[in-house]
Amino acid sequence: xxxxxxxxxxxxxxxxxxxxxxxxxxxxxxxxxxxxxxxxxxxxxxxxxxxxxxxxxxxxxxxxxxxxxxxxxxxxxxxxxxxxxxxxxxxxxxxxxxxxxxxxxxxxxxxxxxxxxxxxxxxxxxxxxxxxxxxxxxxxxxxxxxxxxxxxxxxxxxxxxxxxxxxxxxxxxxxxxxxxxxxxxxxxxxxxxxxxxxxxxxxxxxxxxxxxxxxxxxxxxxxxxxxxxxx
Ligand SMILES: O=C(O)c1cc(=O)[nH]c(=O)n1[C@@H]1O[C@H](COP(=O)(O)O)[C@@H](O)[C@H]1O
Numbered sequence: 001x002x003x004x005x006x007x008x009x010x011x012x013x014x015x016x017x018x019x020x021x022x023x024x025x026x027x028x029x030x031x032x033x034x035x036x037x038x039x040x041x042x043x044x045x046x047x048x049x050x051x052x053x054x055x056x057x058x059x060x061x062x063x064x065x066x067x068x069x070x071x072x073x074x075x076x077x078x079x080x081x082x083x084x085x086x087x088x089x090x091x092x093x094x095x096x097x098x099x100x101x102x103x104x105x106x107x108x109x110x111x112x113x114x115x116x117x118x119x120x121x122x123x124x125x126x127x128x129x130x131x132x133x134x135x136x137x138x139x140x141x142x143x144x145x146x147x148x149x150x151x152x153x154x155x156x157x158x159x160x161x162x163x164x165x166x167x168x169x170x171x172x173x174x175x176x177x178x179x180x181x182x183x184x185x186x187x188x189x190x191x192x193x194x195x196x197x198x199x200x201x202x203x204x205x206x207x208x209x210x211x212x213x214x215x216x217x218x219x220x221x222x223x224x225x226x227x228x229x230x231x
Contacts, residue, residue: 119178
């Protein structure tokens with residue numbers, strides 16, 4: 001059960017992100033660079049994390065026309081990131097074109113992941129965007145589309161992991177944010193699961209931000225999660 005935790009470095013400056021990274025051990029966890037940090041700091045923060053030995057999940061959730069997304073993912077692949085994501089609702093052509101372009105260019109492929117339904121959304125939020133279905137139904141539909149498109153896995157809530165595990169190939173990755181140790185604040189997350197339950201139910205990677213980064217002792221908080229999932 002090695003390196004299942006991906007720590008979300010959701011900070012406004014490179015200095016803060018690297019200060020947190022310097023407290024983390026790249027042999028125990030991976031890190032995620034998301035929209036805030038990347039928009040402020042750009043590729044240099046990814047380079048710095050690579051130099052420190054971290055696998056980086058570049059979480060920019062691309063969602064655009066196939067040509068644009070494929071070339072953005074090519075740029076991420078050339079940066080050498082470990083994992084990168086799009087919104088699955090961008091569709092099959094967008095994901096297929098991405099895989100095709102990476103194959104044509106012969107670059108080493110990062111893990112290609114597609115977000116299904118954001119963990120901050122519940123059924124009423126889906127209704128608001130015209131999708132009057134329970135989140136799990138939309139997650140199932142988009143996971144199958146993602147697999148068919150040649151991507152490696154999806155982002156979903158670990159609440160959907162058991163049903164997806166019976167639906168997709170065993171090697172298809174389930175990346176699950178919305179992780180909250182019992183008793184922790186849920187913040188803006190709606191579909192939350194504890195670290196232990198997420199792993200038990202078939203998650204491959206747990207994305208954890210505030211429960212670690214806002215903890216009084218982030219290193220201890222990370223270790224507690226690692227111990228919980230290894231128990
Ligand atoms: O793709 C993601 O990483 C992601 C997808 C999703 O559905 N929900 C979600 O929370 N995330 C990211 O996962 C992290 C969760 O952070 P915390 O809620 O602080 O643990 C954030 O950086 C989000 O951007």
